[in-house]
Amino acid sequence: xxxxxxAATSAARTGVVIVGxxxxxxxxxSQRLPARGExxxxxxxxxxxGGKGANQAVAAGRAGAxxxxxxxxxxxxxxxxxxxxxxxxxxxxxxxxxxxGPTGIAHIRVDASxxxxxxxxxxxxxxxxxxxxxxxxxxxxxTTSVLLTQxxxxxxxxxxxxxxxxxxxxxxxxxxxxxxxxxxxxxxNIDIVTPNETEASVLSGIAVTDAATAEQAGRxxxxxxxxxxxxxxxxxxxxxxxxxxxxxxxxxxxEAVDTTAAGDAYAGYLGAALANGAxxxxxxxxATAAGALTVTKQGASPSLPLRCDVDxxxxxxx
Numbered sequence: 001x002x003x004x005x006x007a008a009t010s011a012a013r014t015g016v017v018i019v020g021x022x023x024x025x026x027x028x029x030s031q032r033l034p035a036r037g038e039x040x041x042x043x044x045x046x047x048x049x050g051g052k053g054a055n056q057a058v059a060a061g062r063a064g065a066x067x068x069x070x071x072x073x074x075x076x077x078x079x080x081x082x083x084x085x086x087x088x089x090x091x092x093x094x095x096x097x098x099x100x101g102p103t104g105i106a107h108i109r110v111d112a113s114x115x116x117x118x119x120x121x122x123x124x125x126x127x128x129x130x131x132x133x134x135x136x137x138x139x140x141x142x143t144t145s146v147l148l149t150q151x152x153x154x155x156x157x158x159x160x161x162x163x164x165x166x167x168x169x170x171x172x173x174x175x176x177x178x179x180x181x182x183x184x185x186x187x188x189n190i191d192i193v194t195p196n197e198t199e200a201s202v203l204s205g206i207a208v209t210d211a212a213t214a215e216q217a218g219r220x221x222x223x224x225x226x227x228x229x230x231x232x233x234x235x236x237x238x239x240x241x242x243x244x245x246x247x248x249x250x251x252x253x254x255e256a257v258d259t260t261a262a263g264d265a266y267a268g269y270l271g272a273a274l275a276n277g278a279x280x281x282x283x284x285x286x287a288t289a290a291g292a293l294t295v296t297k298q299g300a301s302p303s304l305p306l307r308c309d310v311d312x313x314x315x316x317x318x
Contacts, residue, residue, distance in 0.1 A: 015066040015144035016271045020053015021125045021152035023104035024078040031112045049085030050300040052150040059268025061089035064307045068092040070136040074103035074124040095136035099127040114256035141168035146275040150175045162189035175267045188225035196232045214239035215246040249284045252292035261300040266291035289314045
């Protein structure tokens with residue numbers, strides 16, 4: 001199965017652009033999560049770069065793709081944390097705009113089973129605007145084949161981001177998190193959608209629990225104009241649905257420590273592999289391995305793996 005665009009066929013256009021959110025992640029680790037109104041003692045605390053957009057940019061950069069990020073950061077004490085973290089991953093920050101006020105914040109709680117819950121406060125991310133998007137995508141179009149975005153940016157801009165990506169001949173990938181209803185015209189500008197089972201259920205109205213129901217949900221996305229749906233099913237792997245049919249890409253079993261950013265590693269590696277000319281199925285396999293490695297470490301951006309480590313991990317599982 002393949003999903004291609006005119007951009008993907010151009011040798012000069014091998015870059016990935018991520019339009020999305022960036023946060024400072026405040027994460028606590030404890031044996032369990034507190035009940036309502038309860039205070040408990042935790043085991044660890046971390047403060048680091050996060051946000052779905054920034055995490056996906058770091059993942060794409062560590063995957064080896066020429067990666068650019070479009071978003072907004074505050075001028076507060078977290079500014080350098082964001083800039084340094086993205087720069088260290090080789091991400092081009094020409095189109096990261098600094099705005100007055102605080103950087104976005106995510107409060108993450110992780111329990112001993114590696115499950116987490118997150119409260120994300122957009123703050124500076126809400127300052128992303130149409131002019132910034134238009135300028136950035138026009139400038140990056142000559143060298144960029146894949147656009148990756150999520151739903152942590154202002155909802156009013158999602159249609160513009162995807163439409164501009166389509167106009168510039170990019171392969172448009174949407175990670176629909178946090179899940180929210182989208183207008184039909186938005187779906188028509190998306191090449192690949194990558195929900196997990198919960199997001200696929202919310203968006204399609206189909207309770208996704210296995211390969212069969214994932215395929216049904218995938219057909220729901222295709223009926224709205226999406227070219228391919230890649231639905232992640234945790235330990236059951238990924239269900240890839242296109243007009244040609246459906247297939248399951250198997251998982252890489254690991255012992256999870258922290259599932260934060262696993263989906264972002266998956267999305268970033270998927271985009272990087274497609275920009276490098278991989279078929280959709282091969283890109284999903286690489287993304288699956290990257291996601292698996294991510295859950296074996298604590299934290300968001302620090303757990304995102306390097307391409308050499310992903311390749312070694314895959315080789316060890318053959």
